[in-house]
Amino acid sequence: MSKPNEVAVQRRWDWEYPIIARADGIYLWDTEGRRYIDGSGGSSVVTGIGHGVKEIPAAMAKQAEEYSFYPAHVFSNAKLLELADLMADIAPGDLRNNCKIWMTVTGSESTDDAARLARQYWVERGEVSKHIIISRWQAFHGDNIFSVSMSGLTTRRRMYTPMFRDMPKIPPAFCYRCPYEKTFPSCKLLCARALEDAICQAGPENVAAFIAEPVVGSALAAYAAPEGYFQIIREICDRYDVLLIVDEVMTALGRTGKMWGVEHWNVTPDIMAMSKSMTCGYYPVGAVLGRNSIWETLRQNDAHFRAGHTLNASAVGMAAAIETIKYIQNHDLVENARVVGGYFLEQLQGLLAYDTIGDVRGKGMMVGFEFVTDKRTKEPFLPQQQVSRLFSEITFRRGLVSYPCAGTVRGVAGDTILMAPPLITTREQIDEIMTILHASMQEFEAGLSRNS
Numbered sequence: 001m002s003k004p005n006e007v008a009v010q011r012r013w014d015w016e017y018p019i020i021a022r023a024d025g026i027y028l029w030d031t032e033g034r035r036y037i038d039g040s041g042g043s044s045v046v047t048g049i050g051h052g053v054k055e056i057p058a059a060m061a062k063q064a065e066e067y068s069f070y071p072a073h074v075f076s077n078a079k080l081l082e083l084a085d086l087m088a089d090i091a092p093g094d095l096r097n098n099c100k101i102w103m104t105v106t107g108s109e110s111t112d113d114a115a116r117l118a119r120q121y122w123v124e125r126g127e128v129s130k131h132i133i134i135s136r137w138q139a140f141h142g143d144n145i146f147s148v149s150m151s152g153l154t155t156r157r158r159m160y161t162p163m164f165r166d167m168p169k170i171p172p173a174f175c176y177r178c179p180y181e182k183t184f185p186s187c188k189l190l191c192a193r194a195l196e197d198a199i200c201q202a203g204p205e206n207v208a209a210f211i212a213e214p215v216v217g218s219a220l221a222a223y224a225a226p227e228g229y230f231q232i233i234r235e236i237c238d239r240y241d242v243l244l245i246v247d248e249v250m251t252a253l254g255r256t257g258k259m260w261g262v263e264h265w266n267v268t269p270d271i272m273a274m275s276k277s278m279t280c281g282y283y284p285v286g287a288v289l290g291r292n293s294i295w296e297t298l299r300q301n302d303a304h305f306r307a308g309h310t311l312n313a314s315a316v317g318m319a320a321a322i323e324t325i326k327y328i329q330n331h332d333l334v335e336n337a338r339v340v341g342g343y344f345l346e347q348l349q350g351l352l353a354y355d356t357i358g359d360v361r362g363k364g365m366m367v368g369f370e371f372v373t374d375k376r377t378k379e380p381f382l383p384q385q386q387v388s389r390l391f392s393e394i395t396f397r398r399g400l401v402s403y404p405c406a407g408t409v410r411g412v413a414g415d416t417i418l419m420a421p422p423l424i425t426t427r428e429q430i431d432e433i434m435t436i437l438h439a440s441m442q443e444f445e446a447g448l449s450r451n452s
C-alpha cells in the first residue's frame with residue numbers, strides 16, 4: 001500500500017491506495033497480487049474494450065516510432081484524417097458522412113468546445129446575442145470551469161459559482177424522483193417541455209444551445225430519459241433555433257447497447273461531445289462532432305474555430321482511437337453490451353429485495369442502483385453518512401470496483417452506485433459481479449443494523 005498524503009496529490013486524503021500492477025480483460029491486479037473486477041470501467045465508464053488489448057499499444061508504438069509530435073499549425077497527420085473519416089462513417093442519423101470532427105484531449109474539453117462551437121456558429125451567422133447554453137440539474141458535463149458551470153451537480157459546482165456566469169438549468173428526466181411528482185406517461189413529459197419555458201424566459205434570441213447526456217452518468221447513476229423525451233427536446237430546439245448538443249462522453253461507441261446513446265430515441269443532435277470510449281483509456285483523446293452545415297458556416301466566413309490546445313489530435317492518440325473503434329466494431333461489442341448488459345439489468349433487479357435499495361436502472365452495460373432508507377417514501381440517507389462511498393469501499397475490499405455517486409435529491413442527498421464493466425464482459429462474469437454485490441449488500445445492511 002502507498003502511504004497517503006505524500007507528494008503526489010491523489011483524489012482522497014483518507015484512502016490507502018493500493019498500487020495497480022497490471023490489468024487484463026475485466027480484471028486489475030495490485031502489487032500485492034490481489035485481483036479486482038473493473039466493475040465501473042475505470043473511474044468511470046471508460047474501459048470499454050477491456051484491459052491488455054495488445055493491438056492498441058502496438059498501433060501507438062508504431063505511430064510513436066514514425067513521429068510522436070509535430071507542429072500542428074502547419075502540418076496535418078494522416079491518422080487524424082483517417083480517424084475523422086472513420087467516425088463520420090458511424091455518426092448517427094443524418095450526421096453520417098455529413099459532419100466534421102474536431103479532436104480534443106478530455107471529455108471536459110469536448111463539452112466546453114461543443115459549447116464554443118455553438119456560440120461561434122451563431123456569431124458567424126450574425127446572431128451575436130445567442131450565447132446561453134441551457135443544461136439540466138443532476139447532470140455532469142466535466143470539471144473545467146465552463147463545463148462545471150453547465151453541470152448540474154451541486155456539490156462539484158457550488159464552490160466555483162462565483163467564478164462563472166451561471167446559465168439556466170431545467171429539471172432532469174428522472175422518473176424515479178419525478179421533479180413534478182407525476183408518473184410517466186400521464187406526465188406528458190413536463191421535464192422535456194420545461195426546455196420551452198427556459199428558452200422563452202431567457203429569450204430565444206439569446207439561447208445558443210441545450211446540452212444533455214442521453215443516459216445520465218455519474219449524477220444519476222445510469223438514468224435514461226423515458227421514451228419520447230429527446231424527440232420533444234429536438235422539436236423544441238428546432239422551433240426556437242437552438243442547437244442540440246448531446247454529451248456522449250460516457251455513452252458513445254456502444255456503451256448503452258447502441259453505437260450512440262442518443263440513438264435510443266431516434267433523434268439526431270447537431271453537435272456531439274465524446275471522449276472516454278474513443279480510446280477506452282489507452283490514451284487521452286476526445287472529440288466534438290458537429291453537423292457539416294455548422295462547420296461550413298465558419299468556413300464560409302473564413303473563420304477558424306476559436307478553440308484548441310497544444311496536444312489536440314496527437315498522432316499517437318489518433319492511432320489509439322482508430323484501433324479502439326475498429327476493435328469495438330470487429331468484436332461486435334455494441335451487441336455484447338446490449339445483450340449482456342440486458343442480462344446485468346435483469347440480475348440487478350434482485351437487489352430490490354434489500355430494504356435499502358429503492359431503484360435499479362440502466363441501458364446496455366451502464367447500470368446503477370439507488371439507496372433509500374424507506375422504499376415507500378424514497379427517503380434518502382443523510383449526506384454525511386456517505387452511504388455510496390461506504391458501499392463502494394465494501395465492494396472494493398471484496399474485489400469489485402464500483403463507482404459511488406450522490407446528489408439525486410436536490411444535488412446533495414441521494415446515494416447511488418454506477419456499474420459499467422467493460423463491454424467484453426460475459427454473463428459468467430456478470431454472475432461473479434452479482435455475487436459480490438449481494439455479499440456487499442448483506443455486509444452493508446448488517447453494518448447499518450449494528451449502528452442503529
Ligand SMILES: Cc1ncc(COP(=O)(O)O)c(C=O)c1O
Binds near residue numbers: 106107
Ligand atoms: C457525461 C460526461 N461528460 C463530460 C465528462 C468529463 O470528462 P473528463 O473527465 O474526461 O474531462 C464526464 C466525466 O465523467 C462525463 O461523464
